[in-house]
Amino acid sequence: MLASFTPALATQRASLRGRAVKPSPSRVAPPRSRPRAAALRTSAKLYENILETIGSTPIIKINKLAPEGVTMYAKAEFFNPCSSVKDRLALAVITDAERRGVLKPGDTVVEATSGNTGIAVAMVCAQRGYECVICMAEPFSVERRKIMRMLGAKVIVTPKAGKGTGMVAKAEELCEKHGWFLCSQFENDANPAFHASTTGPEILSDFAGKRLDYFVTGYGTGGTFQGVGRVLKAARPDVNIVLLEPEAAGLIASGTKTERKPTGAPKGSHPAFTPHPIQGWTPDFIPKVLEDAQAMNLYDELVPITGPESIETAQKLARMEGIFTGISGGASMAGALKVAANAPKGSVILTMLPDTSERYMSTPLYENIAADMDEAELEIAKSTPSFQLLPGEEPVLQM
Template sequence: MSGIYDSILDTIGNTPVVRLSRINDGAASLYAKIEAFNPGGSVKDRLAAAVIEEAERSGALQPGQTVIEATSGNTGIGLAMVCARKGYPLVIVMPENASLERRKLMRFFGAKVVLTPAVERGSGMLAKAIEIAETHGWFLCRQFETPVNADIHARTTAREILTAFRDRPLDYWVTGTGTGGTLAGVARVLKRERPETRIIVCEPDNSALLSSGISQSFDERGLPTRTHTRFRPHPIQGWSPDFIPQIVGNALTDDLVDEILPVSGDSALEAARRLATEEGILSGISGGATLAGALEIARRAGQGQNVLCMLPDTGERYLSTILFDHIREEMSPAEEAISRSTPGYRFDRPPSFALSSSPAGEIRISQSAQFFVDEAIHDPEHRVVMFALTWCEFCWTVRKLFEAAGIAYRSIDIDTPEFQKNGMDGEVRKALRARIGSPTIPQVFVGGEHVGGCTDTLAAWRDGSLAARLAFVGASYTPGACANPESLLPQWVQAKA
């Protein structure tokens, strides 16, 4: 892309097709359409923009009306981006076992996320979304049934594929299916304009709903009347909910699918990991699953054949899932060996800089800094005082504890520009060190009494001494809150513990 755009929504679509050379061990040429290049990171950006814009045109969505949808994640992220740009409140309903990154991304865009029990599966999240929409009069996107879902892919994704392969044959197009919009929209265009292209749909091998031949029924509200009898839990988020969506069922009925290919969870994970390490492309589990199917097709197809697969999203929203469970946070033995191969900047050596070792009595401290520290510690309006740094992870940890425990406090952030004027930040640190004997930040005081640094404060909350001190000085707090305060520490610290 190049040029200037009026809106982030104008950058949706026109995603690249990339040849996969290192990972491909088949005779056919293998290509991938990388939907992570959409601004929201997935193929669902196309649907999100289209369904909102169509609802605006039809009058189904009024200015300021709340939008709601049931999704395992990518549609929700796309909708959160679109609604943020257009100014609509958004509520997403999703199962509790969807990745943490997806929840956080949606909330970061300003959406609210309502979780449903994992045991209720996809049909449970859908029923909850319908229930909430009907109760509050909110606009429900209905991604599993709206014609807009397939139409946008017919107008955009399919046309982009035809353009990419305008000078060469496209023998196989391989995709997975969740709602079925990508499948139905692209397949109906290919069947019409490139009838030689075989449409391959992948599904989890242990949850083979499409190949079962068992149809799905729906009630008048669009809810599945039952969980499909062949559904089993699987690791491929975004694929195969516990029912066959109406769009998918219609694609099968209309003979848009030439082959249904089962893919194992293990092969999906392996393919996604290989895609990153061999091709430099970051994709999620569903992309790995589609790639695994495409690799099989490429092995099966002959020389000169072309295979295109869809990679629907980026792998960054799977960091908390099984896809990354083999990735260590701490250094591996090989990485430690590299560190030890040179003498400096190692954890088993003194730091490259040293804090002053002068006894506290030899430190020259300005009277104004001493007065400021004394006055702050004994501030009658703030029983809890923390000397902190704005961007220190350990200060963030203490702040999170205080917020979780309902503790009102004053944070004196000595790295702000005001304190840096005339070197007051350094003077305050010297005054603190003279008082408590420690140069580290944060430092917490309750009612004028020193509690300690970050880990000291966490330990005091765990053993009850901090609560007792708060009660003694009349500071309010929530008893029993944050039973495991060490869980608030940065992840890299917890990994070392």
């Protein structure tokens, strides 16, 4: 079923969902002296359920952040219904389990996650009618827990000291005890297969007849990297694939493998791991899906990314481009900018924006974003006489 997705179908779905299909080079309009008005996104069909809206996410040009002489694009995965790339993974894993007969009506679905996968799994379970239990390590943002609970999931928070391997072990333990279904996102081949049949063909469709020199992505499970990487290497081997990982957790850079259980799950924490703020990227082990991608020689370059530059770039995307993405999106764009700094003139670079900024309100991304008015805002408030709310003073209503 997954293999039936084609570039032509990606184009058709994009058209149905109101996302303009890009014209062929021979029909491209000449440059205009001023920006065109933004086209309204409209829906040309009715959907049977929320899961039908997963995928066909838009690719958006980066205008102000891109250096001169280089063209940059970002695939905005926050256009998925639960605002992250993990919506694809959750649909893939659960649909595959249903097809194989290992997930049946009335079953409980379990996953270990930093949040986005848990939110996506909770959404799919809500629509399909399964009970959902999510195991999530203590440091991840509290708003993710609340979103999962809003979607009907039970959230089991595991101790910070256990790191990612701890939440995975807890999920395995619960499934063994209760006979529940474990998604196993880090080992499940349905994860990269879905990206190979949707995300990759979407990119090929959008760049059909157009230049594309670099594809830049980080990794969580490795599903996006492996699935898209396989498709690009087969269809457009001239594209350079750049893999990103946190500088503080250079697991691939270390050259040390993760020891595994017979299931493919990690036996313990990787020695090169230290905590980092890029939630959704790089757990404290090398996922089996990612290890398999390494064996396929899919990436051409490995680039480290720091937490501060990830946060700074996410904030710049919001303030300069109006693009609202999280720390992992900032990290992806920071990596793309590093590639752009050394790329030949005329290069075209595509990166992934995995999720939305709203999932990071309680993280360092918002540490310097105030809730109260600053001095400049207070001055604006005082510039007219009515409806003033000034610190230490009685509210002023109409004069």
